[in-house]
Amino acid sequence: MQVITTICELKEHLKTLQGSIGLVPTMGALHKGHISLIEKSVKENDFTVVSVFVNPTQFLPNEDLDKYPRNEEGDKKVCELCKVDVLFMPLAKEMYFEDEPLIKAPAKIASILEGATRPGHFDGVLRVLNKFFNIVRPTRAYFGKKDAQQVAIVKNIVKTFFMPLEIVPCDIIREADGLALSSRNVYLDEEQKLSALKLSRSLLKAGNLIKSGEMDSNAIKLEMKKILEPLKVDYVAIVDREFREVSKVELENTIILVAAYVGNTRLIDNIWV
C-alpha cells in the first residue's frame, strides 16, 4: 500500500495505474462502517484509493473540528488489512488556496434537515469532494447511507456537473444492539450509548409500523417521537429518495430520518424503505 500525502505525488502514482479506480473518501477514525465501503470498493474495482482528510470547510465554527477523532496509525492498519492500494492523507494547505471558487450546494435539497441545522456544511462537503473527484478521477466513489442526505446531494453534483463517475451508496453498519456506527460515537459514555439506542429503536418502530400497513407519515413520526423522548430531537423526517417530504410512505422510494442530541453529541440515523 502506498501512503501518499501530496497531490502531486498522488497524480504521478495514479498515472501508473491501468484499470478502474474506486474512491472511498473518509475523515478517518475508520470503523466497521468505513471497512464495509472499502471492502466493496476493493471487490468492485482494480484499484482502491482511500482518502483520510478531516475537511475543515464542512465544519461550522461551533462544531467539533478540533476534537474530531483522529487515528492515523489505526487508519493505516485498517487500509493495509483491507488491501487498499493508495491511502491518501493530504494536508489542508494542499487542498485549499487563498483565493478559489466556492461551491454552493443545491438550494432546495441542501437547505432542509442537515442543511437547516448545519448551514454551509454541504457547501464544504461538495467543495472538497469536487477536488477529490478531479484529482483521483475514480470510476466509482463509495458513500455510507448513514449520511443519506449527503448521498443525495453528492449524486446531484455528479449528475448536474456531468462528472464521469458512479456514486455507490452503501448500507449502514450497526452494533449488535442497533446503534449505527459513527466516528462520533466515541464521544458517548456508556449511559449515553444506551440513550443513543433510541434513534435506531425509533426507526425500527417506523419499519414495523410500515410492515403492519401504516403509511401515514405523521402517524409514524408521532410514534417515533414517543420512543425518542426525552432526547432533544432535531428532526424526524420522512422523504422520498430525492429528499422531498412525503405525507405517505411509498415502498422502495422512502427514507425515514432522525437527528437528535445525546448530551452534547448530535447523532443521525435513518432507514431506507
Next chain:
Amino acid sequence: MQVITTICELKEHLKTLQGSIGLVPTMGALHKGHISLIEKSVKENDFTVVSVFVNPTQFLPNEDLDKYPRNEEGDKKVCELCKVDVLFMPLAKEMYFEDEPLIKAPAKIASILEGATRPGHFDGVLRVLNKFFNIVRPTRAYFGKKDAQQVAIVKNIVKTFFMPLEIVPCDIIREADGLALSSRNVYLDEEQKLSALKLSRSLLKAGNLIKSGEMDSNAIKLEMKKILEPLKVDYVAIVDREFREVSKVELENTIILVAAYVGNTRLIDNIWV
C-alpha cells in the same frame, strides 16, 4: 464534422476518439478572433471540439442576452472550413438543472474590474465551463486574451479545482485599424466604430510610453484617459498577471486594461506587456 446538440450523444462520440482533445468554448457569432483559437487547437491536438452556447447564466438581468448576435449557419461553415471535429451546440435545458450546485468565482480576483461592473458574470462563466470541462474532458482549452480577467479566473479554477487540463491563452486579433475583434462590434455603427478606436489607441499610447521608459501606472493611466475622452470610461487598470493592481509596470508581468462605453455598447480591450 459532427454537429451534436445533446450531451449524451457528445459523450458517446467522445468515447470513440483516441488522442488529445482541444476545446474552444464560444458563444458563437464566430469571427477571426475565434478562428485563431480554433486554428491553434486544430494544430495542437488530435481532435478539436468547438462549443457554441450563449450561456444565459453569465449575462446580468439588464444585459444583452436576448439580442446577443447569433449566426448558427455561419458558425457551422467556419468550423467546417477550420476542420473542427465536433461542433457542440447544446440547449440551455440540456446544460442546467432545476436544483444544482452553484459556483461562486474567487472572491478577490473576480470582484474587481469586470467583476465589479458585472457582478455574477464570472460565476456564470465558471458554472458553464466547469460543465463543459467535465463533459468534454479536454487536454487543452483555448481562450482569447481579450477577456484577460476571464483567462486569469479560468486558470484559477483549473488550478484550485485540480482539473486535469491546460488553459491556452491566445493573442487578441484586431482589425487593420486596431479595433479588437468582438462579437459585440456588430452593435456599432460606422461612427461608433471610429470612436471605439479610442480604446486600442489608448493602449497603443500606453505601450509607447512604456517603451520610452515610463513605468509609473498613474502617469500611464492619465495619458490613456486623455485619449479616451469623451467616452464614458468604466475602468483603466494596470495589473500583474495575477490581476493585482500595480503602481509600477513590470515587463513580462503586466496587463493594461480598458473598459468603456461607445453609445450603449460596452467594449473592453487590453495589452500584455
